[in-house]
Amino acid sequence: MAEQMGADIKLIDPAELSKAMGHIAERSQRIVAEFLARTAAEPGVSSPDPLNIGSAFLEMTAKMMSDPAKLVEANLSLWQDYMALWQNTARRLLGEPSEPIAKPDPTDRRFKDEMWEENEIFDFIKQSYLLSARWVQGVVNNIDGLDEHVAQKVDFYTRQYVDAMAPSNFVLTNPEVLRTTIETGGENLIKGLNNLLDDLERGKGRFSIKMTDYDAFRVGENIAVTPGKVVYQNALMQLVQYTPTTPTVFEKPLLIIPPWINKYYILDLRPKNSFIKWAVDQGHTVFVISWVNPDEHLAAKTFGDYMKEGPLAALDAIEQATGQREADVIGYCLGGTLLSCTLAYMAATNDHRILSATLFTTMTDFHEPGELGVFIDEEQLTNLEERMSEHGYLDGRDMAMTFNMLRANDLIWSFVVNNYLLGKDPFPFDLLYWNSDSTRMPAAMHSFYLRKMYQENQLVVPGAIELEGVPIDLGRIKTPVYMLSTREDHIAPWKSTYSLTQRVAGPVRFVLAASGHIAGVVNPPAATKYCFWTNTRKPKNPDSWLAGAHQEEGSWWPDWNKWVGKYAGKQVPARQPGEGGLPALDDAPGSYVKVRAV
Numbered sequence: 001m002a003e004q005m006g007a008d009i010k011l012i013d014p015a016e017l018s019k020a021m022g023h024i025a026e027r028s029q030r031i032v033a034e035f036l037a038r039t040a041a042e043p044g045v046s047s048p049d050p051l052n053i054g055s056a057f058l059e060m061t062a063k064m065m066s067d068p069a070k071l072v073e074a075n076l077s078l079w080q081d082y083m084a085l086w087q088n089t090a091r092r093l094l095g096e097p098s099e100p101i102a103k104p105d106p107t108d109r110r111f112k113d114e115m116w117e118e119n120e121i122f123d124f125i126k127q128s129y130l131l132s133a134r135w136v137q138g139v140v141n142n143i144d145g146l147d148e149h150v151a152q153k154v155d156f157y158t159r160q161y162v163d164a165m166a167p168s169n170f171v172l173t174n175p176e177v178l179r180t181t182i183e184t185g186g187e188n189l190i191k192g193l194n195n196l197l198d199d200l201e202r203g204k205g206r207f208s209i210k211m212t213d214y215d216a217f218r219v220g221e222n223i224a225v226t227p228g229k230v231v232y233q234n235a236l237m238q239l240v241q242y243t244p245t246t247p248t249v250f251e252k253p254l255l256i257i258p259p260w261i262n263k264y265y266i267l268d269l270r271p272k273n274s275f276i277k278w279a280v281d282q283g284h285t286v287f288v289i290s291w292v293n294p295d296e297h298l299a300a301k302t303f304g305d306y307m308k309e310g311p312l313a314a315l316d317a318i319e320q321a322t323g324q325r326e327a328d329v330i331g332y333c334l335g336g337t338l339l340s341c342t343l344a345y346m347a348a349t350n351d352h353r354i355l356s357a358t359l360f361t362t363m364t365d366f367h368e369p370g371e372l373g374v375f376i377d378e379e380q381l382t383n384l385e386e387r388m389s390e391h392g393y394l395d396g397r398d399m400a401m402t403f404n405m406l407r408a409n410d411l412i413w414s415f416v417v418n419n420y421l422l423g424k425d426p427f428p429f430d431l432l433y434w435n436s437d438s439t440r441m442p443a444a445m446h447s448f449y450l451r452k453m454y455q456e457n458q459l460v461v462p463g464a465i466e467l468e469g470v471p472i473d474l475g476r477i478k479t480p481v482y483m484l485s486t487r488e489d490h491i492a493p494w495k496s497t498y499s500l501t502q503r504v505a506g507p508v509r510f511v512l513a514a515s516g517h518i519a520g521v522v523n524p525p526a527a528t529k530y531c532f533w534t535n536t537r538k539p540k541n542p543d544s545w546l547a548g549a550h551q552e553e554g555s556w557w558p559d560w561n562k563w564v565g566k567y568a569g570k571q572v573p574a575r576q577p578g579e580g581g582l583p584a585l586d587d588a589p590g591s592y593v594k595v596r597a598v
Contacts, residue, residue, distance in 0.1 A: 050387075052379040056153040063143045070142065078135040085131065089124045102130035110168040110409065115175035122175050125167045133162045149377060156374045163408045169416060177421045184423075191423030199419075206397060209415045211436055216428035219437075220589050223430050224265035226277045228286075228588035229577035232317035235292065236301065236309040238590040239317050241582075242276060242286045244574035251569030252355055253318050253327045254284040257311055259334035260291035261399060263437050263593055266522065267332070269430045273524050275557070282561050284568065285575050287318055287327075289335075293595040294442045299392025301442040303341070303449055304467040311342045315353050320581040328356045328564050332521070333492060334449075336362025340500070341459070343479055344472035356567040358482040358560065360521050361492040364474060365499035366457045370490060371406055376454045384450070388443035396438030396597035403435075406490050411435075431518070438597045460503065478506040482563050484556060486513045486520030498542040508538060509563055510545065513556050525555040532556040 064071060081101060088098040104111045104126070116126050140158045143151070167173035171181065171189070180188045199208050217223050228242035256276070258264035267288070268276040279286050289310055294301065311329065319325050331339030336359040343357055363369065369376070388394050404411040418424050426432075458464035463471035481504060485494035494512055501508045513520040514530035523530055533549035552559070578584030 050380065050383045051157075051375070052377055052383075053153070053157055055379075056150045056157075059150050060140060060143060060146060060154045063145050064139070067144070071139065074135065074139050074142070078131065081131045081135075082128070085124065085127050089120060092120045092123070100127055102127045102134065104130060108409075109414065110166055113174075113176045115179075119175065122173075125173050129165075129167050133166075136162055149373070152371075153374050153377075156371055160405065160408060163413060166409075166413065169413055169421075171421055174417065174421065177417070180422055188421070188423030192420040195419045195423065195425075203397070207401075208397060209412065210419060210426055211411070211415055211429075212426050212432040213428040214433065214436070217430060217433045219263075219265065219594050220587075223270060223433070224268045224589040224593065225271065226268050226274055226280065226588065229584035230290075230586040230588065230590040231321050231577055231580075231582040231584060232314070233585060233590075233592070234309050234313060235298065236294075236306060237292060237314070238290045238586075238592045239314050240288045240290055240588045240590055241321060241575075241577035242280050242288070242588065243577060244283075244285065245281050246283045247574055248571040249283045249285045249574045250565070251324065251572045252567065253322050253324055254279060254286050254564075254568070255311070255314055255318060255327050255329045256286065256288045257314075257329065257331040257335035257339050258289060258291070259332055260306070260439060261334050261441070262439055263434060264288055264290050265589060265593060266431075266434050266518065268589070269434065269522070272526065273522055275522060275524075278524060278557060279561075283571070285322060287314060287321075289314055290590050290593045291439070292592045293396075293439050293597055294393055295440065296392035299388075299443045302444050303338075303452075306338060306445060307342050307345065307467055311339065317582060321577075322575055322580055326353050326355050328358070328567055329354050330358040330360065331362060332360040333362060333517070336360055337364060337453070337459075340364050340474060340477070341465070341467060341472060343477045344474050345467050345470055347476040347478065348470050348472060354479055356480045356482070356564055357477075358484070358564065359497075359500070360484050361486055361489055361517050362483070362497055362500070363453075363492045364503070365460045365496055366454050367460075367499075368493065368496045369454055370493040370496070372402075372491060373454070375402060376450060378455075381447075381450055381455060385443070385447050388441075388446065392443050394441040394443070394446050396440050399441065400436070400438040403491070440597055460499070474500065474503045475505060477504040479504075480506055480567065481508045482560055483508060483510045484513060484521065484560070485510070486516050488514070488516040489520070491517045495542040498545065501538045502540055510535070510538060511556050511559060512546065512549065523555045523557070525557055528554055530555070532559070534559070 085101045088101060091098040100123070111126055115122050117123060137155070137158055140154050141151075146154070171177050177188070195210070199210055200206075202208055202210070226242055228240050230238045231241045232239040256264070256267065258267065268274045271277055276286055276288060291310075292298070315327060318327055329339060331337070339357055339359065340362065343354060346352070346354065384394070415426060419426060452458045452465055460474065462473035462475055465472055481500075483497065483500065485492065485497045487494055498510060501510050512533040513523065514532065515523070520530065531551055531553050532555075533546065533551050535545050535549040537545070537548060539545050539548070
């Protein structure tokens with residue numbers, strides 16, 4: 001097989017190997033000792049099953065065993081598939097052509113190495129895995145009588161197991177890893193073990209896989225570099241005003257409310273893909289909320305506090321800075337949920353300062369929240385609240401791992417192979433640096449958000465949620481709304497976001513972009529990527545909306561700019577940050593965004 005792979009065996013120096021292994025053993029002992037010491041000092045929550053997986057699979061097993069005929073039928077089908085695979089492999093070994101029994105998805109990068117096709121053994125391993133994966137998922141998805149939430153949880157964690165057991169994740173069944181091991185004499189595995197220890201040390205004993213070169217990026221130096229000034233701050237946020245690039249600007253300022261689940265600079269990674277810079281170049285006076293990365297001192301901050309000290313405080317500050325009482329406002333993801341709540345609150349309090357609202361991938365109806373719903377049930381929420389009560393916040397690493405699990409092959413296992421099996425350093429990638437720059441969640445706010453919205457779905461019930469003592473109702477919103485959702489969004493499913501079009505009382509333009517939660521939003525016109533769909537009608541059913549939609553090529557950004565221009569007012573002389581009613585406190589991007597959770 002070594003000859004087939006075109007590799008020459010390299011012998012590693014025994015002295016070097018002994019030295020490396022000694023160093024690894026020393027580091028391993030130190031990491032284990034530190035982990036045990038921390039465990040003794042902070043025993044944590046006692047629940048042995050914090051994700052409440054056991055009960056779901058116990059219920060699934062009981063339902064499955066109540067219909068043994070169906071299981072026998074599934075086993076027989078798997079046996080027949082394996083017999084066909086054996087026969088096809090035998091024909092290939094005899095030099096005869098044969099069609100594969102199971103093929104990976106063309107986008108599945110786990111099997112991109114040519115040896116998965118060319119070598120009969122690896123082709124057999126690949127197909128046997130695909131057959132087994134299909135069988136396992138078919139069995140758990142074909143059980144009658146399961147509660148909908150239980151069925152979703154069983155399906156999700158079954159896929160996690162299936163992904164983890166892929167042959168590409170193991171040394172002896174990954175041809176690229178075997179070839180590299182032969183070529184380097186095993187140096188890749190030693191380097192990979194050191195990479196694993198580095199990750200354990202950085203994560204203080206927790207799994208914290210390195211996804212990019214963290215030293216390659218500096219916030220404010222080579223990412224988040226659009227010029228501007230911090231002109232206001234409070235305990236929860238800094239308000240950044242950006243330097244104009246045009247001699248005149250729209251009269252009405254533009255405020256962006258990012259989510260506080262992660263850092264705002266996803267909209268300002270690099271000049272070529274920065275929505276913030278692009279909006280400035282279109283003549284908008286852009287303000288962005290940069291949320292604080294909270295610690296235990298902000299544990300009691302509520303969702304209402306985020307509204308009061310976020311968008312409402314920002315509108316007050318913008319009026320001081322520009323003299324303009326009214327503004328156009330954008331909310332992204334959770335920032336869009338906050339904006340929706342703020343619009344309902346302002347409608348109830350007769351406050352009309354927001355001229356237009358733009359919502360990027362925003363959930364307001366959580367009846368079908370997608371795969372994030374797997375993490376929402378009473379047992380998991382109780383366990384989460386107990387953990388948050390220990391420190392006053394949710395650790396940013398917990399949130400990051402949740403999102404990574406939604407795309408485990410891309411965001412977990414591909415790095416296991418690259419970093420630990422191949423012994424390579426991850427490639428410098430600004431998006432993955434941002435993805436790893438996690439943020440904490442204040443305990444009171446996060447508990448309210450998960451329970452009132454995800455678990456109880458009360459935001460769509462008029463008056464069911466009160467903010468600052470005011471019952472809110474999305475149906476009272478008359479502000480013009482531009483809704484941008486993305487077709488492959490795994491965090492805010494577009495058909496769920498579409499629900500808001502049927503609830504608000506004002507005009508709505510719903511636009512559906514191709515790709516996902518990030519790439520579908522951060523899609524500059526110059527990239528000439530993807531497409532988007534528009535429809536002037538808003539039927540009740542989202543599928544009906546899509547069936548009647550018109551597809552347009554390229555970025556949706558110009559479409560939005562044309563829409564918001566109707567509310568942005570006349571042209572006025574450009575405004576320089578710090579020269580209005582608010583002095584400059586710091587250069588953009590400010591200090592809050594630079595605080596890392598770990």
